[in-house]
Amino acid sequence: MGDLLFIFVSALVINNFTLALFLGLCPFMGVSARVATAVRLGMANIFIMLITALCAWFLNTYILENMPYLRLISFIVIIASLVQITEVTIKKISPKLFRELGIFLPLITTNCAILGLAIFQTNRGYDFAQGMVFALGAGLGVTLALVLMASIRERLQFSSVPSLAKGVGMVMILAGSLSLAFMGFAGLFSA
Amino acid sequence: MRPWRGTGWEDRSGGEGTMEEPRLRLMAAPHLHAQDSTARIMWSVVATLVPVVLAAVWFFGAGVLLVIGAAMLGAMLVERLLGPGGAIRDGSAAITGLLLGLTLPPGFPLWMAFIGGAFGIGFGKLIFGGLGQNIFNPALLGRAFLQAAFPTAITTWPAVRPGEVLTFQGDLLAAPLMTPAEVDVVTQATPLGLWKFEGEVTGLWDLFVGATGGSLGETSAILILLGGAYLVARNYMNWRIPVGIFATVGLLSILFGLFDPTFPGPLFMIFSGGLVLGAVYMATDMVTSPITNGGAWIFAFGIGFLVVLIRGWGGLPEGVMYAILIMNALVPFIERITQPRVFGKERGVKKAEAA
Amino acid sequence: MSPRQTTPTQDLMRGVWKENPVLIQMLGLCPALAVTNTVMNAIAMSAATTFVLLGSSLLISLLKNHIPKEVRISAYILIIATFVTVVDFSLNALAPLVHKELGAFIALIVCNCMILARQEAFASKQRVGRSLLDAVGTSAGFTIALLMMGISREVLGNGTFLGVNVMGPHFEPWIIMILPPGAYFAIGFILLGVGYWQERKQPPTKRPRDWPHGVRSSTGPADSRRERQVA
């Protein structure tokens, strides 16, 4: 149990995918201007991450054991098709949810956080439960970073930010400050 | 005399009781204004910190003045050089430098303190447009930067030496960018470090007056509380934040004490480390704390919870700084969900989604 | 969207600075932040990325007429993934230490949007030679950005350059620079510098700073944006 908790907290805050591992930066900058969209992208992320973790575990355990050279390509293919399948399924089952998540699903295909998740999971040799907890923590961590950044940027809309600092430079420094603050979680539950 | 409307005045007959034509001013209502000003608020905060600084001199020697001075110099210099005008007079840069100085160890090299102040103002405040626009408390951001950049120097705690005002501890004058020399410093672990790594609990009285190792301004709880009480009385501070933090930390440590007898009592948790200074002076920074009262309670609870979490289960002995910074980041979100109910309306902000 | 005809020099130089993939177009920021804590890592990452970019550009511009339009993105990704696998395994064989340092980030070159962007925007439409020139230029730009990051982070954060002490024996390293926040601060600082440089190049637009004299008139930024949308 403690092991799972540590994996979860580590993926959530200590080694947050966005703030500590620099994964998924493109959507982080593109979609973090409004809280509502950030939440939706985050939700889509969690969902896809969980499915990816499931598939990656299945692949690693039953198919790719002796073919490490095919790992990357098969992960990529899997993720791309997963996103496609999810899109179609959601559209069938819940058109409302599809309208909410619609445009964000394709964005996720080229999101390195998803591929990163699969690779980390493989490299660290997580079993099924660990993998799912890891995916959940990582997804929530990405969502947390997105929502934090979005709410900050929404507030900064009303500030007299110097023209020089408007744009990505500012987002980077904000991310740095967040990352600095998150350093306080270092070593949490490791004992 | 009447440049633009000539009617009425000249052809008025009956000259008695007439008056000098005044030069009238047109200004928008309201025409009265309360007497407080931003600068007065800021300088009052500085004034209430003077006793804390003096206590630090008493406990750690006059060297602390140099440390505080270096931090203030860094903050004010950057504000002056890069910031919009008038920012020195309103006292906000001075507060940043002063508060940063108070969180540093007594023997901290001056050049590092200077960099901390400059970083806090530059990357913590000016980049967002100066006074009132920042997200993170600039002093704490500077402190967190120093903690990450110079982890050894910032955790070297010279021993407390009450009354030895003229001793200078540590290598204050280390050359810029250089490692401080290995001068003979008698170090003393902080109460939280003692508890975390040695399992030792410091006496409450020492914690209360400040006769313990630690950052130079964090130790004397009583003086900080008095200053805070003054600020609350003058309405310069939202009392909900410190009260909420103390209550959360106290209650949580009682709660965890039920399960784990080695967990220290609520009074130790509240009066050790930087909690009192952080709760009274850092978390209550108006710019970086929620503007709504409901938000203030949530903010305070979050800080208290994170402090207990990091102290109890984290890798670091102290977490007040990080707790406040993390909650700073959450403030825009908290404000979003705690807008007050408008008079004559149902609760809840109207959703304004981008189509 | 047909690309305008450009000279070979322009093809080569475009990506180096004027359209620097990292600093101007903000592509491939993940590797620029994640693996630049030392200069060595930055160089290794740049080399790996250069190889993948060159290889995939070459292949894709050769195959451009044979790839069906509907599945072109998937095809590009597959080609890129193949080259990344090659790099991954050869690096593991040639320099296992570097490979260990870079870890998963070699595999994550697949997701480097810079590479896909060059394929989509250039290699899939141009002749082989021009695609290669473009790939070389873009890689150079990428390398420059990574080196800027790597040098500033290693020198400040460790006092060394490629492992050689350059700041004197008593230098106090700024540990933060080799930690994640330092990477963000460094790139933020560099981007601010680039922004300053770009702003200096353009004639300054006089924007009245009307605080505190009054409210900006209704032709403020919000209105003009709306009007544009209406138009």
Next chain:
Amino acid sequence: MATRTDRRAPKRGLAGLGELLFGPSFRHGVHPPEAKGLTEALPIRRMPFPEEIVLPLRQHTGAPSRVIASVDDRVERGDVLGVADGYVSVPVHASASGVIKDIGWWPHPSGTMDTAVRIQVDRFAPQLTRPRIVPEWRGLTPDQVRKAVQNAGVVGLGGAAFPTHVKLNPPKETAIEVLLINGAECEPYLTSDHRVMVEYPERVHFGIRVMMQCLGVDRAVIGVENNKPDAIARLRETIPEDLDIEVIGLTVKYPQGAEKMLIKAVTGREVPSGKLPMHVGAVVQNVGSIAAIAEVFETGYPLIERIVTVTGPGVRKPQNLIVPVGTKTRDVLDFCGGLTPDATEVIFGGPMMGVPQPDLDVPVMKGTSGIVVLTEKESARPQALACISCARCLAACPMFLNPSRLGQMAQLGLFERMAEEYHLEDCMLCGSCSYVCPSNIPLAQMFALGKAGLRRAQQRAREEQAEKERLEKEAAARDQAEREAAQEPARKEREVA
């Protein structure tokens, strides 16, 4: 229904303690210096007629009166100069006997120029009105009372000058339960209502009697701030035995006199956003208006004079004066000994919401409750600084808005978002936020501009919409024509075939 007419239950807890100590109130608000000592003890005096009277035709909310008099006409005091132009409008009466000198542009207290009738006052006229132009009140039906009130030109004297007869005519489906009399007078400096309550309490009760009859309510409440104990005592002493009138002492707090705040304090009910007091079963009248109605029915005169507090540190002899409507500010100030040398601002109304006057030729109107003259010391405005989120404006705003955020948005011109997300439309421009702001940000002013900008934007949106519809209609017509034109050859071919 019975439960709603019950008196409000006393509050519990800390709020209950505050209510016990200071009287009922609303939440939030500010405490500006009251500064009423200059005039609160001075009895009301009558001011002599000036040489010239200027009567603007726009003295009330709604349509301006339509002038019927012409130049060189001889008018007696009380004669009709302009008639009501529509339902939300009242006539204007001559406030002094004399000859109409001119009908034309004249500076108006709202800061613009507007049509006004200038009367050269006859120095030797007895200044008596013609006999009773308002009928006896007894036996009048509610409709007749309203008609009489309108014909007498009665408007709210508290400042907004809303025609009183409109307020007396709630729609049939809303049940009015209580008549609220606003004697709060929360604006600093002003004391005219205070003096009315002290000197003419019977008149107030008489006015209440007429209005209760007209509205068909059996209960009235007079709300008076607790800083006027003499007024409260006098009103209580003189309550007629056959009327259910209650006098409540309210907390001294600005803006206690705002309609919604008064209703909240007295009944505990909140007027829903965008709705009128009648939606919670209340009609609110200013104490001055009530006294004016009483006077109208007592004497038969229309509303041609009012009580004005002339005060402030910039006036030599502050007083409470009965002033003929239309007297120029200059004459009023002259009568009060003139201005001190350091006077800088002349304000119509109170210092919190009043309108500054650029010109001393502007006339006193029906809605002018006070003339406050401030000096350099009060009117100095230091440089505005950035908002530091001190939350004082939130604690001050009686409408529970977020002035801090609204101010930031106003500065960027985001008026639509201010209305959509932060309820700009609920702001009543009371100025409490500006008053407390330590950074001197002119919040109330920005919100006024914001509201104006919003109205402009909405107007523009409406026009755009209309334009779009017009274009669509044209396009549709064109399509139709084209389709018909296209079908033409086909039909011909068919016909040929």
